Amino acid sequence: MTEQFRDPDRLRARAGVAGDPNRDQHFLVDDRVLDRLPSYATDVGMDTAHILEIGAGNGALTDRLLAVGDHVSVVERDPDLATFLREEFADAIDAGDLTVIEGDALEVPLPDFTASISNLPYGISSEIAFRLFPHGQPLVLTFQREFAERMAAHPGTDEYGRLSVTAGHYADIEIVEGIPPEAFDPQPAVDSAVIRAIPRKPEYSVPDDEFFMRFLRAVFTQRRKTMRNAIRNTVHISGLEDGDAVVAAADEELIDKRAGNLTPADFAQLATLAWEVGSPGEPTA
Template sequence: MTGQFRDPDALRARAGVAGDPNQDQHFLVDDRVLDRLPEYATAGEMDLSHVLEIGGGTGALTDRLLAVADEVTVVERDPELAEFLRSEFAEAISEGRLTVVEGDALDVELPDFTASISNLPYGISSEIVFRLLPTGKPLVLMFQSEFAERMAADPGTDEYGRLSVTAGHYADIELVEDVPPEAFDPQPAVDSAVIRTRPRDPDYDVPDDGFFMRFLRAVFTQRRKTMRNAVRNTVHISGLQDGDAVVDAASEELMSARAGNVTPAEFAQLATLAWDVGDPGEPDA
């Protein structure tokens, strides 16, 4: 499969770029990993009629996405790389199969995509993933390994935290591949990993998504304390006007637990209780 695609090193040579670790710019150059990224999407039976790629770089992954997708939109914040992609893939653009959007993926208007397959800039992984997850579209994304492990973690494990609960609120998260630094040039100082998401509704109800996310952010700032103390001590973050009322109304068992051992369904139960009796307002500015 690899032979039919542009060589990653040749692409970088034509683009005249070497990468810059100080700018979080590491190019994925391992053909085998590049080949597998779209394969994870096809194996997951994702709708690839319109694929979104965040951080196109010099187009090594873009080339492979064009082979499996009807249409690709790539977002690239570097003006010179965006111009290179327009030149390198001019034929696909003229055919209406590729659109290059120049700008920051956190700010630009995203298209009505059906799936996203991306090697993300690690420095803004969290912000990007929480822009993508609420869209309800399946994703195949490359992250720093530690971030990916926290996304997929189960309650009671060292990696389990706010990221695990918030990501799992929108989708099933599966870590499908570990990727060593040698797959990149220049090599990052950390290992990487690929996750695949399958969107689904959670098996619990919350009164308000925004409040639920705010409540999680609050209590996980004190994950080593009991939930009793975490709820009381973080009303400035959660926006609760009466943290004591929440503590008094909740079960002793739940209030004695620590955030790292509370399941997503239990967080939903507690957030619903907080919504009902805690007088949720807005967090302090």
């Protein structure tokens, strides 16, 4: 990106907020990383008509998003930073190019958006990601590296788990860049990574998305056991009334495997069977 953007250190100084790890505030201050983040959307032709940014902080990324998006909406829960953003980007707001939404990204109504490009607060990054995924729009998001690797993992690997299957239910996930702690201030205690999520319909079908997610949560609590035992032992989580009926009707090869070795399509097959013969109700845990 060749345009001249606001210096992140000067932005932070003007905002008067130094960042606080105890409040999950780690400002991205590396110009090179900030410049690259929007390109992970534009390089693959994401629709940037309306970009949503979660956790805008002092606006270093916002500045760059305004250069590629027709409209940018940012969500910021810190009242002081939200006020600063309104003052710092008053011209963009007056021009109708920017909307500042003050509040918790897990609670405020989200606008219709065509893509989200965000450096997420790590403490609630999982909850935010799974609020964004069902919208079916492409995402470029920064996470803790370990979390990103689990999200992008494949069956049979150590990192593969419920997060991998649930994220993959909504989109193709790839890690596009690793980010060292030195790119942030204050520095986090972990490495970070940027994922790009391209939405797509899964290659399988499930009778009910909510039940599918609940079924996954249940069996992955016992990932070291075979699916035969995991299904039976977790009916209080999945809400199944008859786990034995599911086991009796299931393919022997599938239920003798452990969760970490099943593909998303395998889970869909078992969840569909559980829905049909297991009499799912409300979980008790």
